[in-house]
Amino acid sequence: MERTGPPARFTGLLAVCSAALLAAAGLVASAPAATAADADLARNGGFEEGLDGWACSGGSGAAVSTPVHSGSKALKATPAGSDNARCSQTVTVRPDSTYTLQAWVQGDYVYLGASGTGTTDVSAWTQSAGTYTKLSTSFTTGPETTSVSVYTHGWYGTAAYYADDLTLVGPGGAPATVPAAPTGLKAGTATSTSVPLSWNASAGATGYQVYRDGTKVETATGTSATVTGLTASTAYSFQVSAVNAAGESAKSAVVGATTATGGGQEGGGGADLPAHALVGYLHSSFANGSGYTRMADVPDSWDVINLAFGEPTSVTSGDIRFSLCPVAECPGVESEAEFKAAIKDKQAAGKKVLISIGGQNGQVQLNSTAARDTFVSSVSKIIDTYGLDGLDIDFEGHSLSLDTGDTDFRNPTSPVIVNLVSAVKTLKAKYGDDFVLTMAPETFFVQLGYQYYGSGPWGGQDPRAGAYLPVIHALRDDLTLLHVQDYNSGSIMGLDDQYHSMGGADFHIAMTDMLLTGFPVAGDQTKVFPALRPDQVAIGLPASTQAGNGHTSPAEVTKALNCLTKKTDCGTYQTHGTWSGLRGLMTWSINWDRFNDWEFSKNFDAYFGN
Numbered sequence: 286m287e288r289t290g291p292p293a294r295f296t297g298l299l300a301v302c303s304a305a306l307l308a309a310a311g312l313v314a315s316a317p318a319a320t321a322a323d324a325d326l327a328r329n330g331g332f333e334e335g336l337d338g339w340a341c342s343g344g345s346g347a348a349v350s351t352p353v354h355s356g357s358k359a360l361k362a363t364p365a366g367s368d369n370a371r372c373s374q375t376v377t378v379r380p381d382s383t384y385t386l387q388a389w390v391q392g393d394y395v396y397l398g399a400s401g402t403g404t405t406d407v408s409a410w411t412q413s414a415g416t417y418t419k420l421s422t423s424f425t426t427g428p429e430t431t432s433v434s435v436y437t438h439g440w441y442g443t444a445a446y447y448a449d450d451l452t453l454v455g456p457g458g459a460p461a462t463v464p465a466a467p468t469g470l471k472a473g474t475a476t477s478t479s480v481p482l483s484w485n486a487s488a489g490a491t492g493y494q495v496y497r498d499g500t501k502v503e504t505a506t507g508t509s510a511t512v513t514g515l516t517a518s519t520a521y522s523f524q525v526s527a528v529n530a531a532g533e534s535a536k537s538a539v540v541g542a543t544t545a546t547g548g549g550q551e552g553g554g555g556a557d558l559p560a561h562a563l564v565g566y567l568h569s570s571f572a573n574g575s576g577y578t579r580m581a582d583v584p585d586s587w588d589v590i591n592l593a594f595g596e597p598t599s600v601t602s603g604d605i606r607f608s609l610c611p612v613a614e615c616p617g618v619e620s621e622a623e624f625k626a627a628i629k630d631k632q633a634a635g636k637k638v639l640i641s642i643g644g645q646n647g648q649v650q651l652n653s654t655a656a657r658d659t660f661v662s663s664v665s666k667i668i669d670t671y672g673l674d675g676l677d678i679d680f681e682g683h684s685l686s687l688d689t690g691d692t693d694f695r696n697p698t699s700p701v702i703v704n705l706v707s708a709v710k711t712l713k714a715k716y717g718d719d720f721v722l723t724m725a726p727e728t729f730f731v732q733l734g735y736q737y738y739g740s741g742p743w744g745g746q747d748p749r750a751g752a753y754l755p756v757i758h759a760l761r762d763d764l765t766l767l768h769v770q771d772y773n774s775g776s777i778m779g780l781d782d783q784y785h786s787m788g789g790a791d792f793h794i795a796m797t798d799m800l801l802t803g804f805p806v807a808g809d810q811t812k813v814f815p816a817l818r819p820d821q822v823a824i825g826l827p828a829s830t831q832a833g834n835g836h837t838s839p840a841e842v843t844k845a846l847n848c849l850t851k852k853t854d855c856g857t858y859q860t861h862g863t864w865s866g867l868r869g870l871m872t873w874s875i876n877w878d879r880f881n882d883w884e885f886s887k888n889f890d891a892y893f894g895n
Contacts, residue, residue, distance in 0.1 A: 286566055286593060286594075286641075286643075286644045286645060286679055286681075286725065286770070286873045286874070323454050323455050323456060324454065324455075324456075324457050325452045325453065325454050326376050326377070326378065326384075326453045326454070326455065326457060327374070327376060327435065327451050327452055327453040328374060328376070330388075330450060330451035330452050330453075331355065331356045331358065331359075331449060331450050331451075332348045332358045332359055332360045332448075332449065333356050333357060333358050335348040335358070336348055336360075336372075338374050339360075339372050339373070339374050340372065340373055340374065340783070340857075341362055341370065341371070341372040341373075342368055342369070342370065342371045342372075342438075342776075342783060342784050342786075343365065343368040343370070343786060345362045345363050345364065345365065345368060345370035345371075345372070346360055346361070346362040346370065346372045347360075347361050347362075348360060348361075349361040349447075352391060352417070352447060353449055354389040354417045354449035354450050355449065355450055356449070356450075358449075359447050359448065359449035360372060360437070360447060360448040360449065361445050361446075361447055362437065362438070362439060362445060362446055362447075362448070363439075363444075363445040364438075364439045364440060364441060364442065364443055364445075366786070368441075368776055368784065368786055369438045369439055369440060369441055369776070369784060370438055370439045370445075370446070371436055371437070371438035371783065371784055372436060372437050372438070372448070373434050373435065373436035373437075373782070373783065374434070374435060374436075375432050375433070375434050376432060376433055376434075376435055376453055377431060377432050377457075378426050378430060378431065378432060378433050378455065378456070379426065379431070379455075379456045379457070380403070380426055380427065380428050380429055380430050380431065381425070381426060381427070381428055382425065382426050382455055382456045383423060383424070383425045383426075383455060384399075384423060384424055384425075384426070384433075384453055384454065384455030384456075385421065385422075385423045385452075385453070385454045385455065386398075386399055386407070386421070386422050386423065386424070386435055386451075386452070386453050387419060387420065387421045387450075387451070387452050387454075388419070388420055388437060388448050388449070388450065388451035388452070389417045389418065389419050389420075389448070389449045389450045389451075390411060390414060390417065390418060390419075390420055390437065390446060390447065390448045390449075391414050391415070391416060391417045391418065391446065391447040391448075392414060392439065392443070392444065392445065392446030392447055393412065393413050393414075393439075393440065393443050393444065393446070394410065394411075394412060394413075394439060394440030394443055394446075395410060395411055395414060395420070395437065395438075395439060395440075395446040395448070396408055396409070396410040396436075396437060396438050396439070396440075397409050397410070397420040397421075397422065397435075397436075397437055397448075397451075398422070398435070398436055398437075399422070399424055399433050399434065399435050399436070399453075400433065400434045400436070400782045401430070401432065401433045401434050401782060402424045402425070402426055402427065402430060402433050403426050403427020403428070403429060403430030404424065404425055404426065404427050404430075405424065406424070406808065407422045407423070407424045408422065409421060409422040417447070417449065429486075429488065429489070431489065431491070431529075434782050435451070435453055437451070462489065462531050463529070463531045463532045463533070463534055464487040464488060464489045464490040464527040464528070464529055464534050465487050465488070465527065465534055466487070466526060466527065466534045466535040466536060466537050467484040467485060467486075467487050467490075467493065467508075467525045467526070467527050467534070467537045468484065468485045468487075468537065468538075469483075469484050469485035470482065470483075470484040470523065470524070470525055470537045470538060470540045471483050471484070471540060472523065472540050472541070472542035475515075475542050475543065475544045475545055476544065476545055477515075477517035477518075477544050477545045477546060478513060478514065478515050478516075478517065478544065478820075478866075479511050479512060479513040479514075479515060479544075479818060479820075479866075480511070480512050480515065480521065480523070480542045480544065481509070481510075481511045482495065482509065482510050482511070482512065482523055482525070482540075483508060483509040484508050484509075484525050484537065485508065486508050487527035487534065489527075489529055490527035490528065490529055490534075491506070491528065491529045492504060492505065492506050492527075492528050492529075492861075493505045493506075493507075493508070493510070493525050493526065493527055493528065494525065494526045494528060494533065495510050495512060495523065495524075495525055496523065496524040496525070496526070496536060497512055497521055497522070497523055498521060498522055499522075499524075503862050503863070504861060504862050504863070505802070505861060505862060506780075506802060506861045507802070507803055507813065507816075509803070509815070509816070510816075510862070511816065511818055511819075513818065513819055513820065513864070513865070513866040514865055514866055515544050516544065517544050517545065517546055518543070518544060518545070518546045519543065519544050520541060520542075520543045521541065521542055521543070521544070522539050522540070522541050523539070523540050523541075523542065524536040524537050524538070524539055524540075525537045557635065558588060558589070558637070558765070558868070559588055559635075560820075560866070560868075561867075561868065561869045561893040562588035562589060562766075562823065562868055562869040563586055563587055563588050563589075563869055563870055563871075563872075563886060563889050563890075564587070564588065564589040564591065564723065564766065564768055564823055564869070564870070564871035564872070565583075565587045565589070565590060565591070565828075565871070565872050565873075565874060565875035565878065565886075566591045566592075566593045566641060566872075566873050566874040566875060566876075567580065567583060567590050567591065567592055567593060567874065567875045567876065568593050568610070568874060568875075568876045569592045569593060569607075569609060569610065569624075570592070570593065570594060570595075570596075570607060570608060570609065570610055571593075571594075571610055571614065571615075572610055572614045572615045573876075574831065574880075575831070575832075575874065575876035575877045575879070575880040576876060576879070576880060577610060577615040577616070577617055577618055577876070578875060578876050578879055579617070579618070579619045579623075579624075579627070580619065580623075580624055580627035580628060580631065580638075581619070581623070581627040581630070583631070583875055584883070584886065585634065585636075586883075586886040586887075586889065586890050587636065587875060587886065588635075588636055588637065588869075589636070589637045589638075589639065589721070589723065589766070590631065590636060590637070590638045590639070590875070591639050591640075591641040591677045591679075591723070591725075592607065592638065592639065592640050592641055592671075592673075593641050593644055593679075593874065594607075594641050594642065594643060594644040594646075594647050594679065595607040595640045595641065595642045595643075595647070595664065595667055596642075596643075596644070596646065596647040597647060597648070597649050600648045600649065600650050601650050601651075601652050601653075601656055602656060602659060603649070603651055603655070603656030603657060603658070603659035603660035603663070604659050604660075604663050605642055605649070605660060605663040605664050605667065606663070606667075607640060607667045607671075609621060609624060624671075625671055625672065628671055628672060628673070629672065632672075632674065637674040637675065637721050638671075638673050638674055639673055639674055639675045639676055639677045639721055639723060640664065640667050640668060640671070640673050640675075640676060640677065641676075641677035641678075641679050641725070642664065642676065642677065642678060642679060642680070643678065643679035643680045643681055643684060644679050644681065645681060645682075647679075647681075648680075648681070648682050648683060648684045649680055649684050650683070650684055650701050651700070651701050651704035651705050651708060652700050652701060652704070653700070653704070654704065656704065657704035657705075657707055657708045658708075660704075660708045661708050661711050661712060661715075664676060664708075664712060665712065665715065668716070674719070674720075674721045675716070675720045675721030675722055675723070675765070676709070676712060676720075676721075676722055676723075677722075677723045677724070677725060678705075678709070678722075678723070678724045678725070678756075679724075679725045680705075680726070680753075681727065683749065684701070685699075685701055685702060685705070685730065685749065685752040685753060685756065686699060686701060686748035686749050686752055687699050687702070687738070687739040687748040687749075687751075687752050687755075688748070689739075689748075691738075691739055691748075691755070692738075692739075693812055694734070694738065694751070694754040694755045694758055694806050694812065694814060695755070695758060695812070696755075697755035697759075699748075699752075699755075702752070702755050702756055705756060706755075706756060706759040706760060709722065709760055709763065710760070710763065713763045720763075721765045721766075722760065722763050722764055722765050722766075723764075723765055723766040723767070723768065724753070724756070724757065724764065724766075724767050724768070725768055725769070725770055725825060725871065726753040726757075726767075726769055726770065727769070727770045727773065727774060728769055728770065728771065728774040728777050728796060729749065729750065729774065730749060730750075730751065730752050730753035730754075731751065731753050731754065731757070731769050731800075732769070732777050732778075732779075732796055732799050732800075733750050733751055733777060734750060734751020734754045734804075734806050734807065734814070735751075735778060735780070735799065735804045735805070735806070735807075735808075736778055736807065736808070737750040737751065737807060738750060738751040738754070738806045738807035739751065739752070740807065751806065751807070754806060754814055757817075758814065758815070761815075761817065761821075764817075764821055765821065766821060766822070766823050766868060766871075767800065767817060767821055767822055767823070768822075768823040768824065768825040768870075768871035769796060769800070769824075769825050770825040770833075770873070771787065771792060771793050771796050771824060771825050771826060771835065771837075772787055772825070772826065772827050772833045772834055772835030772836070772873075773833050773834050773835060774787055774834075774835060775787070777792075777795075777796065779795030779796070779798065779799060779858065780795070780798060780799055780802060780804060780861065781795070781858060781859075783795075783858075785858070787834065787835030787837075788835050788836065788837055788841075789837065789841050790837070790841040790842070790844035790845040790848065790854065790856060791856050791857060791858050792835075792837075793824050793826070793837065793841075793842070793845040794845050794848045794849060794855065794856070794858050794860060795858050796824075797822060797824055797845070797849055797867070798849070798858070798860045798861055798862075800816070800817050800822050801816050801817065801819055801822060801849075801860075801861075801862060801864050801867075802816055802860075802861040802862060803815050803816035818866075819864035819865075819866040819867045819868065820866050820867075820868050821868065822864075822867060822868055823867075823868045823869045823870055823871045824842075824845065824867075824869075824870050824871065825870075825871040825872070825873070826842065826870060826871070826872050826873075826885070827872065827873055827877070828872040828873065828874060828875075828877040828878035828880075828881060828884075828885040829877045829878065829880060829881035829884070829885070831877060831880065831881075832872075832873050832874060832877035833873060839884060839885075839888035842870070842888060843888070843892060844856065846867070846892060848860060849863075849864055849867050850863065850864060850865050850867050851863065851865070869889070869893070870885075870889055872885050872886075
């Protein structure tokens with residue numbers, strides 16, 4: 286979270302990450318010769334039919350008549366802003382088969398690649414091609430791969446590139462057959478409102494349908510799902526079917542589950558939050574252009590109020606301090622007694638007030654057990670002094686990083702991660718089940734782990750990419766809310782293997798779908814980051830154009846909520862499920878929302894009928 290307006294801190298790094306990366310696998314790879322049975326499977330690879338069969342990010346592509354390599358048309362695609370002008374199509378292929386991908390390209394930093402191969406995704410690129418140059422690469426599909434995405438793209442901030450005569454040569458995809466019904470359906474530990482399900486994969490399936498008492502309630506791409514919105518102390522029956530292009534299988538055997546008593550959620554504290562909550566940061570310790578807002582003046586719209594910020598006395602000390610903004614900096618600031626009284630009033634009204642640790646200037650690195658213990662004692666002192674409900678972790682910059690041995694998010698070795706997890710678990714044990722824990726990482730530290738886990742965009746190492754994943758995973762049973770900052774990000778790749786840019790519904794839909802669906806970390810199908818429950822997820826947004834890059838208009842926020850909770854207004858991105866229990870929204874910040882005449886909170890209240 287930024288003390289001021291739009292930052293420049295991550296601009297270069299994340300823009301580079303958002304382009305498809307210079308970690309590409311070599312310039313031009315030699316490819317095996319095609320056999321007589323092979324065919325060109327790419328549709329309209331010469332672009333003679335315009336963009337038929339192709340999808341270009343951000344409307345970046347067009348068919349042009351010059352320059353061409355052959356025929357009368359070629360692709361011209363122009364990167365703009367943080368978009369890399371990626372043009373792609375999905376092609377049906379056969380499992381365990383070898384394919385050769387080729388194209389003629391012209392321009393600076395032009396890429397050709399294939400993703401979703403089921404083995405190792407490949408790409409080739411040229412740094413500078415003043416005339417048409419052939420790129421070529423090859424790959425072998427995995428044992429269950431039936432489709433791949435082939436693409437071209439340019440480079441962030443460069444001029445337009447051209448592509449022509451793209452071919453994908455290899456065995457044609459076999460006709461799909463309806464998959465068999467899934468087996469091994471099991472119900473996990475039920476809460477009062479949800480039941481987690483898992484099952485065995487069905488060969489050839491591209492997705493699954495989940496049925497509750499005979500009615501379809503969820504869709505999934507993987508072999509697990511959590512059915513939410515259930516009634517406490519109620520018996521339910523569940524079945525699952527498998528689907529692909531040929532149709533839907535028969536339903537699995539029935540499994541039964543009974544929800545727990547009471548109205549709480551599983552773990553995570555904050556069981557008495559409203560079904561749809563609004564989270565906001567309150568600038569309590571500093572001033573900026575948004576102006577100071579007293580705790581007593583925070584409207585009832587806000588269900589969780591995060592005090593910004595508790596900051597360390599030094600990066601590695603673990604010693605966290607919090608105090609109200611000085612009067613000289615914040616005219617009109619309340620006294621500490623008034624501040625504490627206002628907190629109690631908010632809590633009496635059912636609101637949660639947390640201390641947020643970190644922010645733009647608050648780098649915290651718990652490199653030692655001594656720092657860990659100091660963190661616990663100093664944070665406890667803040668919570669006890671002000672009578673707070675819990676902790677928000679807003680670590681940014683270099684606060685979290687991975688060790689070179691951290692190849693598996695389930696077993697981190699980095700001391701700063703291990704000690705943070707230990708510290709939070711100690712706090713949770715001290716304050717009990719009502720302790721509210723929230724996190725506000727940036728997309729770089731979470732969703733970027735889908736492509737790169739500790740890997741830099743140049744083929745080197747950036748130990749921060751995806752570094753929040755082991756923390757979230759280790760604390761998922763204690764986590765009340767995760768609200769990733771969907772801003773100050775650049776473009777990020779979604780589960781559709783397309784890049785999505787800030788500021789519109791599509792970005793928030795794609796980023797949130799990843800959290801609610803789960804995803805393989807760095808493309809490793811053996812290391813899948815499990816989906817979070819929808820009641821644990823809120824969408825993080827800037828409250829105004831002054832609050833951060835990536836401001837999203839109320840109309841686009843409404844579209845994102847409609848898509849995720851109702852499967853309407855989904856635009857170009859199709860989600861892997863429908864989550865009516867999505868918890869809500871987070872914003873930086875309450876102060877900036879007040880500066881903007883409460884536009885953000887008014888839209889939230891209107892949408893959820895508050």
